[in-house]
Amino acid sequence: xxxxxxxxxxxxxxxxxxxxxxxxxxxxxxxxxxxxxxxxxxxxxxxxxxxxxxxxxxxxxxxxxxxxxxxxxxxxxxxxxxxxxxxxxxxxxxxxxxxxxxxxxxxxxxxxxxxxxx
Amino acid sequence: xxxxxxxxxxxxxxxxxxxxxxxxxxxxxxxxxxxxxxxxxxxxxxxxxxxxxxxxxxxxxxxxxxxxxxxxxxxxxxxxxxxxxxxxxxxxxxxxxxxxxxxxxxxxxxxxxxxxxxxxxxxxxxxxxxxxxxxxxxxxxxxxxxxxxxxxxxxxxxxxxxxxxxxxxxxxxxxxxxxxxxxxxxxxxxxxxxxxxxxxxxxxxxxxxxxxxxxxxxxxxxxxxxxxxxxxxxxxxxxxxxxxxxxxxxxxxxxxxxxxxxxxxxxxxxxxxxxxxxxxxxxxxxxxxxxxxxxxxxxxxxxxxxxxxxxxxxxxxxxxxxxxxxxxxxxxxxxxxxxxxxxxxxxxxxxxxxxxxxxxxxxxxxxxxxxxxxxxxxxxxxxxxxxxxxxxxxxxxxxxxxxxxxxxxxxxxxxxxxxxxxxxxxxxxxxxxxxxxxxxxxxxxxxxxxxxxxxxxxxxxxxxxxxxxxxxxxxxxxxxxxxxxxxxxxxxxxxxxxxxxxxxxxxxxxxxxxxxxxxxxxxxxx
Numbered sequence: 001x002x003x004x005x006x007x008x009x010x011x012x013x014x015x016x017x018x019x020x021x022x023x024x025x026x027x028x029x030x031x032x033x034x035x036x037x038x039x040x041x042x043x044x045x046x047x048x049x050x051x052x053x054x055x056x057x058x059x060x061x062x063x064x065x066x067x068x069x070x071x072x073x074x075x076x077x078x079x080x081x082x083x084x085x086x087x088x089x090x091x092x093x094x095x096x097x098x099x100x101x102x103x104x105x106x107x108x109x110x111x112x113x114x115x116x117x118x
Numbered sequence: 119x120x121x122x123x124x125x126x127x128x129x130x131x132x133x134x135x136x137x138x139x140x141x142x143x144x145x146x147x148x149x150x151x152x153x154x155x156x157x158x159x160x161x162x163x164x165x166x167x168x169x170x171x172x173x174x175x176x177x178x179x180x181x182x183x184x185x186x187x188x189x190x191x192x193x194x195x196x197x198x199x200x201x202x203x204x205x206x207x208x209x210x211x212x213x214x215x216x217x218x219x220x221x222x223x224x225x226x227x228x229x230x231x232x233x234x235x236x237x238x239x240x241x242x243x244x245x246x247x248x249x250x251x252x253x254x255x256x257x258x259x260x261x262x263x264x265x266x267x268x269x270x271x272x273x274x275x276x277x278x279x280x281x282x283x284x285x286x287x288x289x290x291x292x293x294x295x296x297x298x299x300x301x302x303x304x305x306x307x308x309x310x311x312x313x314x315x316x317x318x319x320x321x322x323x324x325x326x327x328x329x330x331x332x333x334x335x336x337x338x339x340x341x342x343x344x345x346x347x348x349x350x351x352x353x354x355x356x357x358x359x360x361x362x363x364x365x366x367x368x369x370x371x372x373x374x375x376x377x378x379x380x381x382x383x384x385x386x387x388x389x390x391x392x393x394x395x396x397x398x399x400x401x402x403x404x405x406x407x408x409x410x411x412x413x414x415x416x417x418x419x420x421x422x423x424x425x426x427x428x429x430x431x432x433x434x435x436x437x438x439x440x441x442x443x444x445x446x447x448x449x450x451x452x453x454x455x456x457x458x459x460x461x462x463x464x465x466x467x468x469x470x471x472x473x474x475x476x477x478x479x480x481x482x483x484x485x486x487x488x489x490x491x492x493x494x495x496x497x498x499x500x501x502x503x504x505x506x507x508x509x510x511x512x513x514x515x516x517x518x519x520x521x522x523x524x525x526x527x528x529x530x531x532x533x534x535x536x537x538x539x540x541x542x543x544x545x546x547x548x549x550x551x552x553x554x555x556x557x558x559x560x561x562x563x564x565x566x567x568x569x570x571x572x573x574x575x576x577x578x579x580x581x582x583x584x585x586x587x588x589x590x591x592x593x594x595x596x597x598x599x600x601x602x603x604x605x606x607x608x609x610x611x612x613x614x615x616x617x618x619x620x621x622x623x624x625x626x627x628x629x630x631x632x633x634x635x636x637x638x639x640x641x642x643x644x
Contacts, residue, residue: 063148063180064180065147065148065180066148066180068147073147098147100180112180114145114146114147114181115145117146117147
């Protein structure tokens with residue numbers, strides 16, 4: 001596996017752990033459809049949360065959140081609806097979150113979480 | 119604290135308004151938005167502030183930052199808001215003490231490495247902050263001397279954003295970018311320009327008492343002056359001696375002069391200069407160069423920069439008529455208003471006008487043997503380029519002759535002769551002018567005017583009771599009767615007569631004073 005894919009998987013695991021520790025329940029991971037991929041789908045109470053996880057080992061390429069562009073957000077919205085359709089899920093309460101994982105090689109990972117980014 | 123605020127100054131003309139800069143930090147994807155009518159340079163503050171903060175070791179949080187410049191309807195220009203924007207963002211992020219930041223007015227442009235660069239117009243901006251009741255202003259080191267010219271304010275000068283952060287109780291992380299030397303106040307080239315031009319002394323003037331006396335009268339009464347004469351007669355030399363014999367500026371006037379210089383982007387120096395300014399725009403000047411202009415940032419022109427000093431127009435008939443006529447409003451009201459779609463800028467423009475002109479296009483004109491072949495109609499046409507309404511405001515008209523060998527010889531003899539009176543120096547002349555002005559100011563106490571030139575004619579003859587009496591004005595009355603002077607010209611002669619009397623230290627002008635005034639009015643046939 002290429003380095004960045006491996007890093008991404010590791011980041012998603014860290015993010016899932018972090019969110020579960022905050023009382024959310026993982027429903028789906030790496031769900032794919034022709035539009036693209038959702039990293040994590042969770043339940044937070046009555047709300048279904050779609051999470052985009054960005055992982056970086058250092059600050060050289062900017063903050064992980066800076067990599068989430070307007071296009072990416074639009075795609076996330078479409079993916080959320082597509083997921084709800086396929087799982088026959090009421091779309092009343094959905095939310096899109098972003099999680100940044102700072103994972104330097106020699107230190108424990110640090111997680112930042114933004115709720116309702118779109 | 120997710121919301122923090124501080125203040126900056128927006129300048130429109132010489133008037134500054136306090137702008138509240140507030141920053142809001144919200145948990146959204148990283149973005150940096152500036153709202154509140156910024157122009158392009160101000161909109162680009164986004165990039166400067168983010169880079170400068172990162173490179174100063176106190177990066178802005180990767181969240182959504184909204185900066186609002188209030189009042190939102192006031193147009194804002196330029197880069198002097200950078201420091202205020204950066205400090206409000208860092209206060210919102212909790213990097214610096216929000217309380218401390220809110221007590222300051224911040225001015226200055228940021229470099230990408232976090233250095234603070236000087237900006238134009240610091241002096242009027244600081245002045246505006248003080249007038250609005252603010253007591254602490256943070257400025258770039260390079261502007262500190264200029265900012266300190268304003269009394270009654272605490273100036274904190276910082277060289278870098280990092281230093282500003284430390285001042286406000288922040289503890290920046292390790293510095294990723296090593297800075298070289300701080301931005302110096304002015305480089306050598308600019309300082310050289312700032313050095314005062316040697317004025318030259320009145321004692322250098324050869325050619326008799328007449329031009330010197332006219333110059334003294336102009337300085338003492340604040341009268342506008344027209345010098346006519348062939349090329350090489352010394353018109354420019356005379357005009358450039360005028361600021362040297364004007365009295366020192368009051369503290370308020372000196373501050374205004376320095377503010378206008380600062381706004382025009384000229385160096386101001388470390389101390390307020392109390393000498394009146396001298397501006398001599400070239401005759402190809404556009405009206406924007408003369409009265410001021412610009413589409414967004416409205417800058418003062420030569421007439422505004424000459425406020426409280428001398429505006430010298432050499433080769434006056436060569437100026438485009440539009441440019442000359444643009445001076446009529448400031449000559450009348452002492453102010454220049456420049457109207458643009460989104461704002462009106464007003465500059466002070468209470469200058470003393472000195473016009474110099476050749477008598478005809480070929481320049482000879484003085485006497486037939488100098489080879490002037492211009493027909494009278496051409497001469498008239500040439501002079502008519504200076505419009506009547508403008509010429510009407512000129513009290514003194516002096517004909518300047520070329521220095522003849524005889525005059526030069528007389529001058530040399532006088533220098534050799536120990537018994538002769540030495541030539542009048544600028545210093546002596548200035549003392550006389552100061553005394554004469556004081557006399558005029560005493561007489562005009564309780565009126566809105568301070569110099570003889572400002573007195574309106576009807577007031578002078580009526581309410582003011584300053585008509586010297588019909589015995590003294592016999593020659594003038596005769597001239598009026600014969601159509602030699604108009605009624606307006608009559609008033610002007612009276613004003614000049616009062617100035618001559620003030621210079622002589624007498625109570626009231628006598629017939630001799632009126633006669634000399636009349637001669638100075640008619641000196642150039644125009």
